[in-house]
Amino acid sequence: MTVRVAVAGASGYAGGELLRLLLAHPEVEIGALTAGGNAGSKLGQHHPNLLPLADRELTETTAEQLRGHDVVFLALPHGHSAAIAAELGEDVVVVDCGADHRLNDAEDWTRWYGGDHPGTWPYGVPELPGARDRLRGAKRVAVAGCFPTVSSLAVVPALAAGIVEPDVVVTAITGTSGAGRALKPHLLSAEVMGSASVYGVGGAHRHTPEMIQNLSAAAGEKAKVSFTPVLAPMARGILATCSAPLRGGVDSAAARKVYLDAYGDEPFVHVLPEGAWPQTSATLGANTVHLQVTVDPDAGRLVVVGAEDNLTKGTAGGAVQCMNLALGLPETTGLPTAGLAP
Numbered sequence: 087m088t089v090r091v092a093v094a095g096a097s098g099y100a101g102g103e104l105l106r107l108l109l110a111h112p113e114v115e116i117g118a119l120t121a122g123g124n125a126g127s128k129l130g131q132h133h134p135n136l137l138p139l140a141d142r143e144l145t146e147t148t149a150e151q152l153r154g155h156d157v158v159f160l161a162l163p164h165g166h167s168a169a170i171a172a173e174l175g176e177d178v179v180v181v182d183c184g185a186d187h188r189l190n191d192a193e194d195w196t197r198w199y200g201g202d203h204p205g206t207w208p209y210g211v212p213e214l215p216g217a218r219d220r221l222r223g224a225k226r227v228a229v230a231g232c233f234p235t236v237s238s239l240a241v242v243p244a245l246a247a248g249i250v251e252p253d254v255v256v257t258a259i260t261g262t263s264g265a266g267r268a269l270k271p272h273l274l275s276a277e278v279m280g281s282a283s284v285y286g287v288g289g290a291h292r293h294t295p296e297m298i299q300n301l302s303a304a305a306g307e308k309a310k311v312s313f314t315p316v317l318a319p320m321a322r323g324i325l326a327t328c329s330a331p332l333r334g335g336v337d338s339a340a341a342r343k344v345y346l347d348a349y350g351d352e353p354f355v356h357v358l359p360e361g362a363w364p365q366t367s368a369t370l371g372a373n374t375v376h377l378q379v380t381v382d383p384d385a386g387r388l389v390v391v392g393a394e395d396n397l398t399k400g401t402a403g404g405a406v407q408c409m410n411l412a413l414g415l416p417e418t419t420g421l422p423t424a425g426l427a428p
């Protein structure tokens with residue numbers, strides 16, 4: 087089976103990571119690569135690491151360029167995917183790395199992103215309850231946000247098992263590539279190096295409703311989420327520390343069993359051996375989430391720590407995993423589980 091694939095937004099960080107993974111995918115042939123203002127330039131100018139594609143020219147992001155492929159990945163800023171997808175036809179698999187089709191609730195969309203809700207597509211975290219069935223054979227996929235991917239995977243098993251209250255605190259340290267590669271003063275090296283800073287504090291980050299959506303579905307009731315992102319001087323990686331009040335007398339061993347039962351058969355979500363704690367470096371470039379769970383008996387809280395590479399499992403790896411499911415390929419095809427550490 088040869089799957090012809092196009093990538094829109096190929097000059098960006100998510101597009102570059104998609105291409106790195108697609109180059110190693112045995113069933114994929116890489117077709118059109120498109121961009122915005124950088125259309126007309128060579129891919130190698132933007133991603134010198136992608137040597138086999140260095141001489142490929144970036145074209146304009148139009149439906150005309152993207153048509154004629156089996157799969158189209160959209161790695162564009164929010165708000166661009168609905169119009170392009172509508173022009174591509176129903177038989178093409180469209181995998182959207184942006185936020186446009188993640189939220190179920192039209193009011194949530196308007197509140198957090200503005201404008202009319204572009205509609206909801208199957209949600210691209212296969213390991214969440216019921217998601218895999220919706221992704222198999224899907225023609226449209228909404229890849230999850232990077233923070234919701236790791237924090238939902240960290241908390242959903244406990245909520246589904248009813249061992250915690252649906253009142254969750256998430257503090258997640260992130261590298262700067264999460265913000266994309268467009269120039270922004272607060273991401274200059276002089277601002278970021280040697281410093282850690284918070285942003286989107288007090289429930290102001292747009293990933294909060296996406297987390298609430300995932301956690302409420304697992305809990306069977308409306309969940310509360312207090313989310314604080316922390317920018318750290320690293321290029322890639324997210325380390326999310328999540329906690330929630332315990333229900334009943336759950337100890338660390340019982341909590342650990344909940345997670346091993348939930349993820350024991352998952353190829354990409356790994357519960358670390360007892361006493362080992364996740365570190366971002368172990369997940370870099372890998373389509374993995376590393377988790378560890380414990381109970382803080384004095385605080386009466388469950389504490390779960392998760393690590394991922396925001397560009398791999400948090401975007402492009404998750405996107406390729408969903409493409410595999412949509413096409414009926416083995417879900418793990420072409421996806422690394424070995425990270426780049428140190």
Ligand SMILES: NC(=O)C1=CN([C@@H]2O[C@H](COP(=O)(O)OP(=O)(O)OC[C@H]3O[C@@H](n4cnc5c(N)ncnc54)[C@H](OP(=O)(O)O)[C@@H]3O)[C@@H](O)[C@H]2O)C=CC1
Nearest residue numbers: 095097098099100121122123124161162183184264266267
């Ligand atoms: N970075 C991350 O960790 C994650 C990103 N995502 C999502 O992936 C998408 C891409 O993000 P990211 O790669 O980080 O962003 P970048 O800013 O790095 O890349 C954006 C890409 O979109 C292109 N582009 C920008 N404006 C337009 C336009 N008007 N028309 C056509 N193409 C355009 C850019 O082309 P040009 O170079 O020509 O400007 C570039 O190729 C976003 O929706 C983001 O939210 C999701 C999860 C995590």
Ligand SMILES: CC(=O)N[C@@H](CCC(=O)OP(=O)(O)O)C(=O)O
Nearest residue numbers: 184185231232260261262264265
């Ligand atoms: C460091 C940094 O700025 N990170 C981004 C991550 C968002 C992201 O990449 O996800 P979306 O697909 O929802 O845009 C942020 O916090 O907005």
